[in-house]
């Protein structure tokens with residue numbers, strides 16, 4: 341099947357400069373959304389289900405501001421959603437790729453146009469992203485997922501076997517039999533959408549359990565998909581208690597796959613549940629999970645100090661360090677550290693943190709009370725720890741919002757918990773190594789953390805870059821050279837990590853989409869043999 345659509349290109353990032361039309365539109369949308377309280381129901385087979393049992397969605401940077409009420413799906417609703425998905429499956433899986441792609445390409449165009457600021461504003465208010473962080477996520481990345489996935493799906497469909505004379509072979513890329521359970525994180529609106537949409541594009545039906553704290557933006561994605569023409573029941577939206585929803589979904593004989601992004605601990609639990617139910621399932625479920633990280637930045641003595649400091653600051657503190665890719669442990673040689681530290685402290689002193697609707701802010705708040713308490717717990721311990729030095733930040737303030745300032749901590753022990761545990765907040769820990777210990781530091785970086793998601797090396801000496809790239813080949817699924825470890829772009833840097841960071845199925849690439857198909861090989865013979873004996877046997 342050939343792709344008649346043009347090749348995808350990355351959605352350009354709007355500037356939001358003062359006086360720009362996009363800035364005015366976003367401001368207006370922010371005002372409108374902060375003044376409303378959205379009812380957020382489950383969507384099952386196209387029907388809105390309001391259970392009446394609700395959980396509020398609040399703005400992390402202004403926790404008294406209620407933006408929505410999420411109606412919780414109970415296990416009966418989950419069962420209804422699975423039934424609706426399975427009922428939608430025969431028709432949806434009979435649609436051609438071209439017909440399915442048309443829905444998602446229309447969604448991309450709507451999002452690039454009239455829907456852009458609706459989704460950006462919801463992401464800013466509900467998940468405390470600045471305008472830029474929302475734009476690269478809920479607008480550009482989601483549009484890119486929608487468009488590039490179509491292109492990748494055609495590339496998969498084009499992979500066909502040889503056909504010898506008199507025989508015609510083909511591979512049919514069938515969707516999985518059953519439903520895919522998509523469980524999504526709070527921190528990227530685009531990831532939420534993609535985890536539900538990618539299997540659907542390949543012809544699957546989906547049960548989507550969003551993160552409670554991202555329910556507002558994720559619900560808008562459902563509305564967007566409906567406007568784009570997604571038939572009822574293809575994606576069913578079931579916000580609710582994670583354990584209850586999962587218990588129902590992961591027990592169902594028609595579970596065909598899990599598409600997860602979130603913490604390692606939760607994925608471990610889900611994997612265990614699937615494992616203990618394995619003989620119940622009609623097929624072996626595909627398990628795709630992109631999980632936690634403890635992402636490193638390693639500077640070599642030849643590195644440019646300003647580039648290292650800028651990579652660290654953006655990598656560690658953008659979106660309050662709540663990117664799975666965020667720089668959270670750094671290794672800087674003693675000769676470079678004074679210059680890197682000076683520059684970092686100068687820059688950190690200028691960072692504005694606060695209400696993301698104020699476009700001069702660089703940082704908003706962390707997502708919720710639980711995250712605030714977890715991060716503040718690390719900071720409280722660090723404040724009492726004589727073995728570490730807090731150079732900046734180090735104490736949160738939750739009076740208005742869940743604010744944790746950009747925090748820079750120097751450790752003496754490279755195996756300090758601050759260097760090993762995923763904190764998922766704006767906390768950067770630095771270990772200063774002796775310049776002569778470069779080789780040993782490469783081993784240290786590789787062996788310190790159980791994760792292997794992202795990492796970066798800064799150097800101007802080519803030999804050092806090549807040495808680090810080889811020594812750290814298993815330490816990160818996304819490896820950056822002279823750049824921050826965040827900000828992967830769909831179609832340019834397929835994303836995912838190995839070890840305890842996930843199954844590394846590379847979101848935003850054909851590798852991921854291949855997990856959502858079950859190929860059937862068909863051989864057709866033009867003139868079938870009519871005698872069993874082979875010719876040579878008659879001699």
Ligand SMILES: NC(=O)c1ccc[n+]([C@@H]2O[C@H](COP(=O)([O-])OP(=O)(O)OC[C@H]3O[C@@H](n4cnc5c(N)ncnc54)[C@H](O)[C@@H]3O)[C@@H](O)[C@H]2O)c1
Pocket residue numbers: 523524525526527528531549550551552582583586601602603604606607609610630631632633663664665762764793835836837841842
């Ligand atoms: N590797 C990646 O691509 C990637 C991308 C984004 C986020 N992350 C990771 O996600 C984490 C942050 O996101 P989060 O706080 O939303 O993660 P989380 O694991 O707390 O939640 C993820 C999803 O799992 C659900 N969940 C929670 N407990 C569950 C349970 N017992 N059973 C089933 N589902 C459950 C949540 O409701 C949510 O929908 C970090 O660890 C981060 O590194 C990884």
Ligand SMILES: N[C@@H](CCC=O)C(=O)O
Pocket residue numbers: 527528662663664665825826827828829835
């Ligand atoms: N793809 C994003 C990270 C997603 C995880 O949170 C990045 O590359 O920064």
